[in-house]
Amino acid sequence: MAFAEYLDALLALVARIRREQSDQIRRAADLVADTLAIDGLVHTFGCGHSHLLAEEAFFRAGGLVAVNPIRDRRLMMLAGAVVSTHAEREHGLARAILERHVISPGDVGIIASNSGRNAVPIEMAQEMRARPAKVIAITSLAHSRSATSRHHSGKRLFELADVVLDTGVPEGDALVEIPGIDRPIGPASTVCGAALVNAVLVEAAAIASARGLRVRVLRSANVDEGDRELEASLEPYVNRITALSSSLCDE
Numbered sequence: 001m002a003f004a005e006y007l008d009a010l011l012a013l014v015a016r017i018r019r020e021q022s023d024q025i026r027r028a029a030d031l032v033a034d035t036l037a038i039d040g041l042v043h044t045f046g047c048g049h050s051h052l053l054a055e056e057a058f059f060r061a062g063g064l065v066a067v068n069p070i071r072d073r074r075l076m077m078l079a080g081a082v083v084s085t086h087a088e089r090e091h092g093l094a095r096a097i098l099e100r101h102v103i104s105p106g107d108v109g110i111i112a113s114n115s116g117r118n119a120v121p122i123e124m125a126q127e128m129r130a131r132p133a134k135v136i137a138i139t140s141l142a143h144s145r146s147a148t149s150r151h152h153s154g155k156r157l158f159e160l161a162d163v164v165l166d167t168g169v170p171e172g173d174a175l176v177e178i179p180g181i182d183r184p185i186g187p188a189s190t191v192c193g194a195a196l197v198n199a200v201l202v203e204a205a206a207i208a209s210a211r212g213l214r215v216r217v218l219r220s221a222n223v224d225e226g227d228r229e230l231e232a233s234l235e236p237y238v239n240r241i242t243a244l245s246s247s248l249c250d251e
Helices: 002-020 022-037 048-056 081-087 093-098 119-130 141-146 189-210 226-237
Strands: 042-046 067-069 108-112 134-139 163-166 174-176 185-187
Touching: 002 022, 002 174, 002 185, 002 189, 022 108, 022 134, 022 163, 022 189, 042 048, 042 119, 048 108, 048 189, 093 119, 108 119, 108 189, 119 134, 134 141, 134 189
Parallel strands: 042 067, 042 108, 108 134, 134 163
Antiparallel strands: 174 185
16 A cells, blocks of 8 residues: 555654664754753744744744744745745845844754755855854755755755754655656655654753753643743743744744
């Protein structure tokens, strides 16, 4: 059955991440823990479907509070999917987007791009490092190493990151071959990327707690007393995390 083949392939990729990316996850988590130690922020970013990973880490029950998603309507398919595809190749856009955010020395950015070849995520990594902030890339090395950069520097995302987390997803993303269909089906980058994002944040919380730091974790608003606890957790960040109090139209 095709669905079983797809789920088995996903499980194999997650097992591969567990087996092959443990050291990289720990290195990324150390960077995040260092940021938490100075009351910094974790900035998350992605274009197209990769923006889902930026959202996955933000305002998430069971997730860290200190996460600032960097969002733009054009890059999230909210202004149209074709517009988004063109926008992620636009030089100068990342710098313009960052003008709406404060990136402080000691912060860390998690930038997701499956191909790692388009101008905006590459430029976002450059701009963050110039602030200076550390950069964690989530990408498919199989895809990115086989692709040419669309940025005038000639660089790909993985070449600009302090830590690279490899999803293990094949070039083109899809996992399953079905007779009668001329190309693979069944994307994997979102599932594997979300697993990596959360693995890093969970490990970072454990490292920070072991150092004696207070780690702010969001509790669901849909449990008893959840609203009260949520408000208390968010209060120190209301004026620091843009997406807590503004719409995409305002950002």
